[in-house]
Structure formats: C-alpha cells, structure tokens
Amino acid sequence: METESPLPLTADTKQLAQQTVFPILFTISFAHLINDMLQSVIPSIYPLIKGEFHLTFAQVGLIAFTYQIVASILQPFVGFYTDRKPRPFSLPVGMGLTLTGLLIASMASSYYTILVAVGFIGLGSSIFHPESSRVAHLASGGRKGLAQSIFQLGGNAGSAIGPLLAAIIIAPYGQFNVIWFCIAAFVGILVLLQIGKWYRDRLAYNAKNKTTHSEYHNHNLSRKRVMFSLAVLLVLIFSKFFYLSSITSYYTFFLIHKFHLTIQHSQVYLFLFLGAVAAGTVIGGPLGDRFGRKYIIWISILGVAPFTMLLPYVPLFWTAVLSVVIGLILSSAFSAILVYATDLVPGKVGLIAGLFFGLAFGMGGLGSAVLGKVADMTSIEYVFKICAFLPLIGIFTAFLPNIEHKKKL
Template identity: 70%
Template sequence: MTNAKLQSEIIQKTIYPILFIISFSHFINDLLQAVIPSVYPLFKEKFNLSFAQIGMITFTYQLTASILQPFVGMYTDKKSKPFSLMIGMSFTLVGLFFVSIASSFAYLLLAVSLIGIGSSIFHPESSRVAHLASGGKKGLAQSIFQLGGNAGSAVGPLLAALIVIPHGQSYIVWFCLIALVGIFALYKIAIWYSSHLEEKRQKKTNANEIVTHNLSKKRVVFSLVILLVLIFSKYFYMASITSYYTFFLINKFHVSIQESQIYLFAFLGAVAAGTLFGGPLGDKFGRKYVIWISILGVAPFTLMLPYVSLFWVGILSVIIGLILSSAFSAILVYATELLPGKVGLVAGLFFGFAFGMGGLGSAILGKIADITSIEYVFQICAYLPLIGILTAFLPNIESKK
C-alpha cells in the first residue's frame, strides 16, 4: 500500500471516540473556568469589590490565557506535546484550590491567573486533536469540540449556584475533583495522540496540508483581520453576559442570586446547543454564510433585550445564545483553511484573542457600569453584532476548492 493511499485512509476516517473524549475534556475545562464568574456576586459582597474590580478579575484570567495561547500554538505546530494537555488541566486544578482559600483581592487575581495559564495550554493542542480526529469533517469536529466547552460553561454556573452560593467560597475546592477526572481523560487522549504521531512517523506520511485557495498573502492577512474583528464583536458582547448578566437581572428585576444563575444557565445552555450547528452547516453551505448569519443576524434581538420584561429577557437571551454561538466553529475552521498546516497557531491566536477580548471587555464594561449603570452597559453592547456586516469582505474560499 502506498504512502498516499495510507494518508488518504487516515484523512477519511473520523475517529468519533477521540472527538467525544476531547469534547468531554473541553466540557470539564470550561466548566471549571465558568465557576469563577458565577460566584462574582459572592466575591463582590465578601471583599466589597467594585464592578471595575470584578472586571479586573476577568481581565487577569483572560489576559494570561490570551497572551500565551498563540505562542503555545506556534510551538506545538513544530513540536507536538501530547501530555501538555494534562499539565494545562493541572494548572487549572491548582488555581481553583487557591481561589477556594483566597483571602484578598490580590490573592484572587493570582489564583485566576493560574487558571488562565491552564486554559492557554489546553486549547491549542486540544483543537489540534479535534482536527486530527476529524477525518476531513473539520466543521463537525470543531462543533463537537466546542459543544463540550460551551456545555461546560453552561453547567458551571448551575453547579456554582447549587454548591458554592449556599455554602460559601471554600466549597469551590470540591471542583478540584472534577479537574482530576479531566486529567484522567486527557491521559487517554495523550496516549492516542502519541500513538498517532508515532504511526505517522513510521509510515512517513506527508503531514503538510494542501492549500485550497489562491489568495495572496495580503488578502489572507486582510481576511484574518476581519475574522479577528468579528471575534471582538462576539466576545465583547459575550463578556457583558457572562460577567454582568446576573447583576443586570438582580438590579433591574430584583431576582435572587440563585434565580439569576438559572437565567445565566439558560443562556449558556443555548450557546452550547447552538454550537453544534455551526460547524456542520459550514461544511455543507459554506462557512462565510454561517458567520454572516450568526453575528449580524443576532443584532435585532440584542437591541431589544435591554428594554423588555423579565420573561422576554429570558426568551431573547436564549435566542441570542443559539444564533451567536454558531460563529466560532465556522470562524476557526475558515481560518485554518486560510492558513493550512497551522492549526496550533490558528487555535492559539483565535482562542487567545477571544479570551483577551472577553477579559478586556469585562474590565472596560465594569468601569462603565461603575460610572453609569449595568443597564447602560447592556444598551451600548447591543450594537456590537452590527459589526457582522464586515463578513461581506471575506472571500468565498470554499468555492475555490
């Protein structure tokens, strides 16, 4: 059997068990990270924090995650490190432990920075695992991978509402047990990943991906900039929800902390559900159209949300979550097709930029909330999805395959 034929069989085979395990690992990783913003009301009361300080917690976590990810991705593009996934989850475990015993605002910042480092190690290499196991169904693989992360982000606040809010900060330590489960799952992934790399070395298959477009370097860079601007609009808006949605509901509708967490869970659950559609629809109809509909299409609903009743806030937030969440898988795969063979770099750049924009957005919006109000923050953020109109400038690279 020729090397070309061997490579063709490897490419065509989608390895669903690995996709499900890496998705489960993503579920655990993002669940643990979601615990932190979920207990912001508790920290605000215990440490007498301002909204700007709440934003600074998110900014610190997201900054450590965003700055390191592109460098981790570039390094692992050249030298794959299967067991680095376990190291990343270990950083998250240690960070959670320190959060559970933090006695000051500065201590909290140190603890969440460790969680950010864990995230920066996890995402680039886990995205590569999903890519390798995709069998060519890259959009589907990314959607399965992203589904795990978004489901974890949805479940995290719910578990925090049940475990941490009633009993206090120290109960965050119980989430370290979930991190241990994640480390075990990533050990299984690392074994498969190592075997996969060894098999490729023995068969001497060509690891380089074929360029599927004839765009100039300048056009590729221009397209990447547009994608990053779209990420900015999506994650700045997401920052308003993940960091301040509970405060918005408490201030405007006088719901309890636990009730506000249920609304946040509904939004994040919708985000998880919507993620599953973006990748496969992009595979079938073209990623540009999914990106267009996902970001610009959500604008009417974001514009209405700050002005409606509690019932309609709940309904609109679910609709927003469903539509907006389908963009990231499509954006990520579109970017890997612009830069074939650079999965780690692309994943690190886009995950890192997404986290960076989320953190920056949280810090800026917290300061605005202190000066004005939480309701005003939601009013101005409602216009961010209109930036989705820039999708019109992206080339239709699928038609050039």
C-alpha cells in the first residue's frame, strides 16, 4: 500500500527545496528582531535598575552574566538534541519563556527577582537560536551566508531598537513599563507558530525526498584539523563578543561618566552603535558568499583594531563616529564564522548554531561580569582602554584552512 507524501511533489515544493525562500527568511528574521529586541530591554535599563536597587557595577555585571550564561550553557545541548529530533513548535515555547521573564522583570521588587527574570529570558533564547538558525539554513537554497545575514539582521535590528524603545517607554516612567514589551512577545509567539508549520512541512518533504539536502561539502580535512579550526573560530568569537559586551553593557555608563549625558541621550548613542551592527551584519554574509568567508573574518575582527584603540581618547562627536565604524566592521564576522563552521561540520546546523550562539552569549555574560568588577576597581574609561586590544586576536584567522571557493551570485 502506497503512503501518501506528507507534502505533494508539485513545482512549488520543488522550487522551495532548491531556491532561497525569502518569505520564510524575512519572517524568521522578524521573529529574531522581536526576540532580540525583548532581550535588549534588560541591558537598556541597567542604569535605572542600578539606581533603584542601589547596585554596584559588579552586581549589574552579574545580571548580564546570569542571563547570558543560562543561554550559553543550554544552547549547544538544545542544538545537539534538535539535530537528531527537530522540534518545530519549540520556537513559540521559547518566546513564551521570554514573555514570562518580562512579566517577572516588570514587577520585580528585589535584585534576586531580577536575576530570576533574566534567567527565564536566557532560557527562551537558548531554545530560539538553534532552531531558528536551522529554519534559516533550510530556507537558504544554498546561499547560506545571505540567509544567515538576513536572519542576523533581524536580531541586530531588534538589539538596536530595544534600547531606543526602552529610553522612550521605560526610562521616563519606571521599571513596571517593561510590561508593555509583553505585547511584542505575544506577537512573536503567533509568528513563530506559522514558522513552525512551514518548518514541519519542510522536514517532512526533505525526509520524503532526500536529494533535496545534498549540499554538504567534502573539505578533506582530518578530524584533528577540523577540531583545531573550530577552536580558532571560538577564540575569534571570544574576541568579538567580549569586546561587544563592553559596549552593550557599559557604553551608556561610559558616555554618562565621560561626557555627562543623560540616560536617555546615552541610549540614543547606543542605538546608533547597534544600528551600525545591524547594517554590518547584512553586508558580511553576502560578501562571504561571494569572496570567501575567511577574508571577511580577517577584515572584520583584525581590521577593527585601529578604531577600537582610538575610541577611548576622542571627543563625543568622534566617539559616535568611531562607534558606528566599529559596529559596521565588527558585526560582519558572525554570519561568516557561523557558516564557515557549518561547512567544517556538515549536517550539524543545530549543534554548531547552539555552540556558537551559546559561546557568544557566554562571552557576553563573562565579559559583563569581569568588566563590571574591573570598572568598580578602576574606572569605566579604563575598561574601554583595555578592551580596545581584543580585536588583535583576529590574527589567529591565519590558522584557518581555505575550504571554500569564491562564488559569484
């Protein structure tokens, strides 16, 4: 007895399997925008929380550490599990956990309740990123750098919008107004339910037609060389995200301390930086597809060093200009690093996405905690002076093998 195909073999479904599915890429990018916008709300109100609960910089760093370490520890395990057993409808569940964290944060009356709230938000992130990265991979049609850039664009745009909305909605009126962001989380749940349906149908189609995912590359590298190359990529992720944590967690404090800006004005400058990060993400992926990801990694991490070294010493106008330049250049690396890693270990998109997103969150959390302690012991300006040297670690890109050919798209 013949079994009916879970997704009929029509011209439309064949096209979906072989070409870039832009409606899905832009939809999952929008969901990423909502997810990361909600996550960026908490760092955006650090100055408010610090004043309200009379916290030290080290305690502020511990809030970031709690959120990011929960996400970083769980993401590789989520990715490893879903490589074997994909769970399309885990995406709205993750957004539901973020919604729970926001509700708790809006009504938190103590420092420890804030830690619980950010723990829920971190848990939601640990589920969202590995599975949504797989959706982008499935919809890429082989243009993986472009797909990752579109996906990352949403996340970076959300991270940029979050502080601006926090400055408008939360900073003038108080902590309880975090609750308004729960509306966005509910919209995200509805969007991810629709993505989950497409994801489920695509998996069913691929299972029925195994030729649709014959995109793996044979790079002829030994297991030892692959592991070494992954280690190099993780070192580069450390450099990138440890530096980024100095900006996302402490840039507003730096501007307030050095240039005597208000909290709201400092959030506008943070928005400019994060907007540049979003723009740089769009550029990095397609350029990696066209010219080779190793070259983009070189330029993105090592190439930003002169600008990071200048940043702590210039007046306000040039601080804003340099932060935009740094955001543009540094952000172009992540899509290239992630796709390069999936080419090194084909067929393990969830594990690689979980590992690299997890390390990104972990480095951000560790960076926030360590740099907060350094700021308490020295000054916030000193933090930016020592972090300026982190991009020099980009020299390790020289140890990466050439595993790809240039593509003209």
